[in-house]
Amino acid sequence: MKALLTAIVAALLLFVPAGSAHAQFGGLERTEVKEGYQLKPGAVQILVFRPDVHVGEQTTGGMNEPNAEWTQTAKAHIMAALEQEHLARGSQLVMVTQEDGEMGELVADYTALFGTVANSVLNHKMVRSNRLPTKRDAFDWTLGEDAARLKALGGDYGLFFYTYDSYGSTGRKIIQGLALVLGGGFVPSGVHIGYAGLVDLDTGDLVWLNVDTSMGGDIRTAEGAQKRVAQLMEEFPVRAEGVVVPEGTVTFDPPLPPDGPVDDEPVVASPTAAGDGQ
């Protein structure tokens, strides 16, 4: 099965008409965001589900040879870059570790379902010629409201991401150069694809999905991984503005001074604090 799939992909990449190289390999870069969606205000904790990172080398014939060392290095760089990116955005990442028992099964089941849902979005929303009429004006895929059970892991959102890199070997690059010089058409060297998606765990709704089939950044280096993560996080939902009101607190609008409002922010006070002030 593995060999068959690899062969299919290799064939797809190899037998593309030379004349349409730009159109064929310009790559898809598309983002879907649930209309008007914003992260809730205040501290945001995002669960990161086992990131799928695969790095290998594309042989002269176009096949991929996985490279465990590159994969491990890339994974570490990507995680560091991801953490940095989200800290800058004011959100905190919570890495979902290998869980045992019922929670472990739940994580595995929802990770698998996310992959399937993302594939459906790719097939039926991002590929325009294959769009479903019921989805034409909607981005309403979901993992279901029971995904809220994952909140027990300590986050309000679930972030899933996947990257696949197959770097062109020297032989592959030579073939590419020769094909261009000799008029043999465009032979692609290297494959760099990835996607990332965010699920609101209150509703289970997929609220953001970003797909890029020609990603930049050599993720085997820290700088490259930062570039990659920045690309993966493009159009990530922003946080809603507003004041977070902790439970057990009371808000009130102070009476306006004769000259009008002096501050747009409502005053927030806990019952105790209010009592102390009187």
Added chain:
Amino acid sequence: MKRLGKLFIALALAAGLTTPAQAGWRLVEKGEERKVAGRMYVTPTEDWNRSTIRPVSRSEVWTRDGRELNDLDFFMGIKDGKPLFRETHRKRAPLPKFDPAMLPTDIVEWYQDTANIVLGGSLFAITEVKPARLAGYDGVHFAFSYTGSDNVERKGEVRAAIIDSRLYLISFDAPSLYYFDRNIGGVRVLMDSARLKR
């Protein structure tokens, strides 16, 4: 790796790396009685999308969110000696053939044998079998479960009957998480609504 392969193909499609015979999709509106792949009529209770590509003759594929998430298939009038699906490996993996002399329980076994070959090693299990009627004819209703190559556990139900020596079969399957429960009520109503016009 299977998941990776599927994703790869989806991404290749998304990138326009290939132009396979892609399905077009047409809206099937709820509440309207609709002729399905021949002479059976059903009335859906929700909007569906119908593929313009038929897996075999006298068949139709409907989905709401994508076939991996809710797959409603109609096989209308399978003839004596024909398999449920088109045989892609006739010699290496032949599919069992329909026989009009089958009893309802034989249909269940035939479907299971077909699924085991098509799914290639996935654990496919029949979970319930009961007598039922399809379009006014005696038949069978059965439920099943399996885990696909994407590691998603799915549940499904089938309503089938042999009418005039041909097999009429409606099958539905969806991920156990959320999608099956969300859709199965409407699918059962649709199965109940089936009728033949002569």
